Amino acid sequence: MGVTASAPAKVILFGEHFVVYGEPAIVLAIDKRVYAKAEKRVDKILHLNSANLALEATIENGVFTTEKGNPKEAKLRFEPVKTAVAKVLAKHGAAVGIDLEISSEVPVGAGLGSSAAVIASTTAAVSTLLNVNISREDIFRITFEAEKIVHGTPSGVDPAIATFGGTLLFQMDTGFRPLDIKSEISLVIGNTGVERSTRVQVEKVRAVKEKYPQVVEPMLRSAREIVLRAVEALKKDDLETVGELMNINHSLLRGVGVSDDSLEWLINAATKAGALGAKLTGAGGGGCMIALSRKDKLEQVTEAIQRAGGNPFIARKTDEGVRIEQS
Amino acid sequence: MGVTASAPAKVILFGEHFVVYGEPAIVLAIDKRVYAKAEKRVDKILHLNSANLALEATIENGVFTTEKGNPKEAKLRFEPVKTAVAKVLAKHGAAVGIDLEISSEVPVGAGLGSSAAVIASTTAAVSTLLNVNISREDIFRITFEAEKIVHGTPSGVDPAIATFGGTLLFQMDTGFRPLDIKSEISLVIGNTGVERSTRVQVEKVRAVKEKYPQVVEPMLRSAREIVLRAVEALKKDDLETVGELMNINHSLLRGVGVSDDSLEWLINAATKAGALGAKLTGAGGGGCMIALSRKDKLEQVTEAIQRAGGNPFIARKTDEGVRIEQS
Numbered sequence: 001m002g003v004t005a006s007a008p009a010k011v012i013l014f015g016e017h018f019v020v021y022g023e024p025a026i027v028l029a030i031d032k033r034v035y036a037k038a039e040k041r042v043d044k045i046l047h048l049n050s051a052n053l054a055l056e057a058t059i060e061n062g063v064f065t066t067e068k069g070n071p072k073e074a075k076l077r078f079e080p081v082k083t084a085v086a087k088v089l090a091k092h093g094a095a096v097g098i099d100l101e102i103s104s105e106v107p108v109g110a111g112l113g114s115s116a117a118v119i120a121s122t123t124a125a126v127s128t129l130l131n132v133n134i135s136r137e138d139i140f141r142i143t144f145e146a147e148k149i150v151h152g153t154p155s156g157v158d159p160a161i162a163t164f165g166g167t168l169l170f171q172m173d174t175g176f177r178p179l180d181i182k183s184e185i186s187l188v189i190g191n192t193g194v195e196r197s198t199r200v201q202v203e204k205v206r207a208v209k210e211k212y213p214q215v216v217e218p219m220l221r222s223a224r225e226i227v228l229r230a231v232e233a234l235k236k237d238d239l240e241t242v243g244e245l246m247n248i249n250h251s252l253l254r255g256v257g258v259s260d261d262s263l264e265w266l267i268n269a270a271t272k273a274g275a276l277g278a279k280l281t282g283a284g285g286g287g288c289m290i291a292l293s294r295k296d297k298l299e300q301v302t303e304a305i306q307r308a309g310g311n312p313f314i315a316r317k318t319d320e321g322v323r324i325e326q327s
Numbered sequence: 328m329g330v331t332a333s334a335p336a337k338v339i340l341f342g343e344h345f346v347v348y349g350e351p352a353i354v355l356a357i358d359k360r361v362y363a364k365a366e367k368r369v370d371k372i373l374h375l376n377s378a379n380l381a382l383e384a385t386i387e388n389g390v391f392t393t394e395k396g397n398p399k400e401a402k403l404r405f406e407p408v409k410t411a412v413a414k415v416l417a418k419h420g421a422a423v424g425i426d427l428e429i430s431s432e433v434p435v436g437a438g439l440g441s442s443a444a445v446i447a448s449t450t451a452a453v454s455t456l457l458n459v460n461i462s463r464e465d466i467f468r469i470t471f472e473a474e475k476i477v478h479g480t481p482s483g484v485d486p487a488i489a490t491f492g493g494t495l496l497f498q499m500d501t502g503f504r505p506l507d508i509k510s511e512i513s514l515v516i517g518n519t520g521v522e523r524s525t526r527v528q529v530e531k532v533r534a535v536k537e538k539y540p541q542v543v544e545p546m547l548r549s550a551r552e553i554v555l556r557a558v559e560a561l562k563k564d565d566l567e568t569v570g571e572l573m574n575i576n577h578s579l580l581r582g583v584g585v586s587d588d589s590l591e592w593l594i595n596a597a598t599k600a601g602a603l604g605a606k607l608t609g610a611g612g613g614g615c616m617i618a619l620s621r622k623d624k625l626e627q628v629t630e631a632i633q634r635a636g637g638n639p640f641i642a643r644k645t646d647e648g649v650r651i652e653q654s
Contacts, residue, residue, distance in 0.1 A: 208571075214552040215575060218545035222582075225541040244535075248542060248582045255549075255578030264595045272588050 002039030002099070005124035007322040009034065009106040010113035010161040011187065011281045011290050011315070013242075014230050014249050015170075017205050017258060018223040019155070022172050026227060026234075027157050028185065029165040030315035032105040034117035035325065038125040041097030046085055048078045050102045080115070080146035084123045087142050092130045100126070107191050107311075111198070111282025115150065116158035119143040120322045128327050139163050139322055165321035169231060183237035185317040187290045188270065188301045190310035192262035194286025201283040205256045219252050226252075243276025243292045250279030258284030266310040273297065273304035329366030329426075332451035334649040336361065336433040337440035337488040338514065338608045338617050338642070341557050341576050342497075344532050344585060345550040346482070349499050353554060353561075354484050355512065356492040357642035359432040361444035362652065365452035368424030373412055375405045377429045407442070407473035411450045414469045419457045427453070434518050434638075438525070438609025442477065443485035446470040447649045455654050466490050466649055492648035496558060510564035512644040514617045515597065515628045517637035519589035521613025528610040532583045546579050553579075570603025570619045577606030585611030593637040600624065600631035 008029040015025025041047065046059040056068035057078050064082075066074040081100070089095060100122060106112045120143045127134040143159035157170045167179040209216040226245050233241035250267065253259055259267075263280045270278040270291035278291040289310070293301045298314055305312035335356040342352025368374065373386040383395035384405050391409075393401040408427070416422060427449060433439045447470045454461040470486035484497045494506040536543040553572050560568035577594060580586055586594075590607045597605040597618035605618040616637070620628045625641055632639035 208575075211568075212552070212556060212572075212575070215549050215556065215572075218549040218552070222542050222545040222549070225539070225545070229539060229542065241538075245539075245542075247584075248539070251578045251582030254581065255575045257574075261595050261599050264591065268588050268591045268595075 002037055003125045003129040003327040004035055004037040004325040005121045005128065005322060006033040006035045006325050007117040007120035007124070007162040008032070008165050008318050008320060009104075009117055010158060011189065011288075012111075013281075013290070014227045014245070015223060016282055017202070017253060017256065017284070018220055019170065019172060020202060020205070021209075021220050023220055023224045024169055024171045024227040025157070026179070026230060027161055027168045027170055029161045029167070029318050029321065030187070031318040031320075032112075032313070032315050034102065034104045034106070034114055034121050036118065036121035036125045037101040038122070038129045039099040040129065041099055043097040044095050045097045046082065047097075047099045048081060048102070049100065050077065052102075052104045052108055053077060076150060080119050080149050081122050083146040083149055084119045084142050085126050087145070088123060088126045088130065088132055088134070091127070091132045091134065096130060098126060098129070107288075109195070110191055111287045112189070113158040113161060116143055116147055116162040119146045120159065120162035124322045124324060128324055136163055136321070163321050166319045167234070167317065169227075179231060179234065181234045181317070183234060183239065185239075186293055186295060186298055187315050188275070188293055188298060188305060188312050189281070189315050190266040190270065190289045190291065190305040190312045192266060192286050192288065192310055194260065194262045196283055196286035198283040201258050201285045204258060204285070208256050216256060219255055223249065223252050239276055239292060239294070246277030246279045246292055247271075253280055253284060260285050262286055262309075263289050265308045266305050267291075269304040269308035270301050273300045275301045329364055330452045330456040330654040331362055331364040331652040332448045332455065332649060333360040333362045333652050334444040334447035334451070334489040335359070335492050335645050335647060336431075336444055337485060338516065338615075339438075340608075340617070341554045341572070342550060343609055344529065344580060344583065344611070345547050346497065346499060347529060347532070348536075348547050350547055350551045351496055351498045351554040352484070353506070353557060354488055354495045354497055356488045356494070356645050356648065357514070358645040358647075359439075359640070359642050361429065361431045361433070361441055361448050363445065363448035363452045364428040365449070365456045366426040367456065368426055370424040371422050372424045373409065374424075374426045375408060375429070376427065377404065379429075379431045379435055380404060403477060407446050407476050408449050410473040410476055411446045411469050412453055414472070415450060415453045415457065415459055415461070418454070418459045418461065423457060425453060425456070434615075436522070437518055438614045439516070440485040440488060443470055443474055443489040446473045447486065447489035451649045451651060455651055463490055463648070490648050493646045494561070494644065496554075506558060506561065508561045508644070510561060510566065512566075513620055513622060513625055514642050515602070515620055515625060515632060515639050516608075516642050517593040517597065517616045517618065517632040517639045519593060519613050519615065519637055521587070521589045523610055523613035525610040528585050528612045531585060531612070535584050543583060546582055550576065550579050566603055566619060566621070573604030573606045573619055574598075580607055580611060587612050589613055589636075590616050592635045593632050594618075596631040596635035597628050600628045602628045
């Protein structure tokens, strides 16, 4: 039998990169989810299997063994999952063997928060399986702690979105706060398929800012105003304004050097096909772009992104955070 | 026989549109010229012929007659030329019939200053033909006055570049001042072939600025800093920095809504082909883009723009203003 839990992926709607310099960002849970299925084993082994990553590993008495795929990658991907399971087992009070099957509806490592969603869904599945009483806040904390292992000092946005769903306003010094956005938001997410490193992209912006401080600092102020204006527009369901602000936000991101031609092709294609607005989302330099679109244009925009060489899928804002699917 | 004079076309290297709000701009004379050949006639008729525009007209006793092409367009194009010739004839003191042949090495009406170059070269050709003693400053003034007829209140940048050549720093409230730029600048100019109206584009920026003042005002400050930094870089022959600043400048122009997909395709293609920097030049929304390129990449960049559907040509900075070619 076992227990299946799920948690949503996320997109950054506004403010990536500028957030590093204290400006606000808007982050959105989307209706594409990561699923974790947990089953008890007769032994004490933790067995981890990720279909999307084609990785498999076992952990027995603290010894990590890669059963399938690149050992270094397996360790990197599974380490936070192992940590989360260990925290639940500590609450349970006894060692139990567990089979864990992970699958994701979004591309992994593309800035869509799949990593946090894996941990949140795993934590929920394992705690339910073992009848460990655990709150949403506990899931958030465990996910946050486990994410730190791989991401150093993450902002906590991905764990928060994966756990609570919805829309968050995030700022480095004040943390995140939920935004009450009633409007439906339909996005086409286009994956360029180009791998990028968040660290390299963040460094790129730092270098531009250091070389041209007087040029870049006003752009940060502009980015802040975009977010404030976007919050207003989202609350009023004024999607046209949201789209226009996405276009300006993308231009600023392009200005600090984090767009690339793979993203530009997809963004131009989406804009030409009638998207209300389009921008890169996340680190840039490849990865994903998002296009905001009215319902009657979703198909056109999706096709245009596909024709331009991207891998598109439609995603909608969801208020559903981590949840039990089956137990 | 007759006299042939020529004057250079121009590109805006930095600062278009933001100049409307008082920020500085850098304008460059290029080695593509407009030629005016003036010959005396036995009658008192002024006969005007533009090969590029396929327009021909005569003016006899103040009566304008279109001989070839659209009468409205002929009137619009030839009105300032007529005014300039009249000013030279007034200095000459007697009515003389003149045949005037105009040809241009740059596309007309694409924001490359061909209109001012036509007037400056005409003024020089006709005054030399009639032995009217005329200074460079006179040519500038006549060109400026004649430009006002069609362009309302032009900035005076185009007449200044057509007359004096070189590089100018322009600002609305202080006018233009020559920049002493020693470095060679090689550009690939890509014509999208998409017609645009400067007025419509200027209005577009005004609308964005009115809707999002707090977002756009910092972008104006950023644009100003770009120009100041670019002047430094040009003086130091630091073309890499000039290119980077062009990219940021284009991003800001894209942000205020004056780029379009015809420009974006060409700019992306040029960037991918190894240009140091690329941006729209002039009004945007079609018209022309420019790519700064090292000599060894000029051909590649040109080909890339061509393949992306543009009409490219190579142009270099010139210090040569209006001049007599043959007399």
